Amino acid sequence: PxxxxxxxxxxxxxxxxxxxxxxxxxxxxxxxxxxxxxxxxxxxxxxxxxxxxxxxxxxxxxxxxxxxxxxxxxxxxxxxxxxxxxxxxxxxxxxxxxxxxxxxxxxxxxxxxxxxxxxxxxxxxxxxxxxxxxxxxxxxxxxxxxxxxxxxxxxxxxxxxxxxxxxxxxxxxxxxxxxxxxxxxxxxxxxxxxxxxxxxxxxxxxxxxxxxxxxxxxVPAVPVISVISFYGGICLYFFFRQRHGWPQLRAMLVPSGLVFVSLFPVLSGSAGMAVTFLDVGQGDAAVIEASGKTVVIDIGRTGRETGAFLSYLGRRKVDALVLTHADDDHSAGASYLAGRF
Structure with missing residues (x-):
């Protein structure tokens, strides 16, 4: 060999x-x-x-x-x-x-x-x-x-x-x-x-x-333009730094500015009250946002739809959960929600 x-x-x-x-x-x-x-x-x-x-x-x-x-x-x-x-x-x-x-x-x-x-x-x-x-x-x-x-x-x-x-x-x-x-x-x-x-x-x-x-x-949901701005900004950063010889700090202003502008609607938030009714199949669920607090009224049969919406909002906890009655299509998902928020 x-x-x-x-x-x-x-x-x-x-x-x-x-x-x-x-x-x-x-x-x-x-x-x-x-x-x-x-x-x-x-x-x-x-x-x-x-x-x-x-x-x-x-x-x-x-x-x-x-x-x-x-x-x-x-x-x-x-x-x-x-x-x-x-x-x-x-x-x-x-x-x-x-x-x-x-x-x-x-x-x-x-x-x-x-x-x-x-x-x-x-x-x-x-x-x-x-x-x-x-x-x-x-x-x-x-x-x-x-x-x-x-x-x-x-x-x-x-x-x-x-x-x-x-x-x-x-x-x-x-x-x-x-x-x-x-x-x-x-x-x-x-x-x-x-x-x-x-x-x-x-x-x-x-x-x-x-x-x-x-x-x-x-974290709360971000618009798709923020994602595009991030990757586009990074590409511009390396372009200006390598092709035009910009200093690192100066070149970094390009992606940072793009991302901040695109995220401004999310970062500014809303000072009022918002009530959202969720489609949870057979049953009801509503999420109330007011003064920085989150209240959930009914949860649906599984709680997954409500949990996904709370994740979309970037919430880590629920301040109050109100169950109007004990039927499964209104309250069965309470344990799911309690274990995650």
Whole structure:
């Protein structure tokens, strides 16, 4: 085998050989994952990177990201309106921008332990710093879409990603895929003693972090123009900073101003009283807002519609719940509401 590998490396480099061997495995993973939009995006971007290795050219990550977006849009135009598409590309875009702003890439930082109090500690610090930067960038990049769709901001997600993504991505997922591949040919599912406990550990850890006070922040609904202004402003920020050499603070005024103007109707609020009657199917529910207080009259059968509306308003608690009578279509959702507000 050694002589065979020696002869092969006469024609191609080790990195090119790795690229050739990786493509079939990536295709298998794409099919196993169900060909979801994030998986297709990853497949296209990594394939372009591997193709660059084969032809001896180093590609630019933003070109790969844009090409992946174009190909997915041509294949399925409705994907543009999919939250999965938007979250996936926003996360990768902000990770790329954050890493690109560094004077050196994370790989270069890891390879150069100079000016650090020891090689091992310096490398460990670089890994943690780069990992947290990536996690924070992904959280910030997807925050406007999460706020628009779910009306909350996760404050704990950068730490959760930093703790559990390596566990899932580098241990649990590869072992589970290998076990599934072995099961297809042997009918035996190996590594179950490892996969089960690691999965339980990850789920319990995420649940523990989610239960921390102020792990997330409920916010009122924002207009779609605010989301567009945020992403458009960030693009303008990098344009003016890199093309025109604007100082960082001056360039930051562009996205900040756009977002503030678009959010002004939400931030200004309303000083009067508002009464909203909700469609909860068979039953009644109404929400009264006055003087900063929130009163709910009847809740409906499940309480989910009322809870969704309160999340839309950004409410963290209900000041009073009035039940006109005990019929299920008016009061059965009270426990659901009490557990969340």
């Amino acid at each position: 050694y002589r065979l590998l020696q002869r092969i490396t006469v024609f191609i480099t080790p990195s090119q050989a790795a690229a050739v061997l990786s493509l079939p495995l990536m295709t298998i993973y794409l099919l196993i994952s169900g060909s979801s939009i994030p998986a297709i995006r990853s497949f296209i971007m990594i394939s372009l990177f591997l193709f660059g290795l084969l032809i001896g050219r180093k590609g630019f990550w933003l070109n790969s990201l844009l090409l992946a977006a174009v190909l997915i849009s041509v294949w399925d135009p409705s994907a543009l309106l999919s939250l999965s598409f938007q979250l996936s590309f926003a996360a990768v875009l902000f990770i790329g921008l954050a890493v690109g702003c560094s004077e050196r890439s994370p790989a270069e930082e890891l390879a150069d332990p100079r000016d650090k109090p020891g090689e091992i500690r310096g490398r460990a610090f670089s890994v943690l710093r780069s990992s947290f930067l990536i996690s924070l960038a992904a959280s910030i990049g997807t925050a406007p879409l999460v706020v628009y769709a779910f009306h909350y901001i996760s404050l704990i997600s950068p730490i959760a990603n930093l703790l559990f993504m390596p566990l899932i991505g580098f241990l649990l997922l590869p072992v589970a895929l290998l076990a599934a591949f072995v099961f297809l040919f042997t009918g035996h599912y190996p590594f179950s003693d490892l996969i089960g406990p690691v999965t339980d550990l990850a789920l319990k850890g995420v649940s523990l972090l989610a239960s921390v006070p102020f792990a997330d922040l409920k």
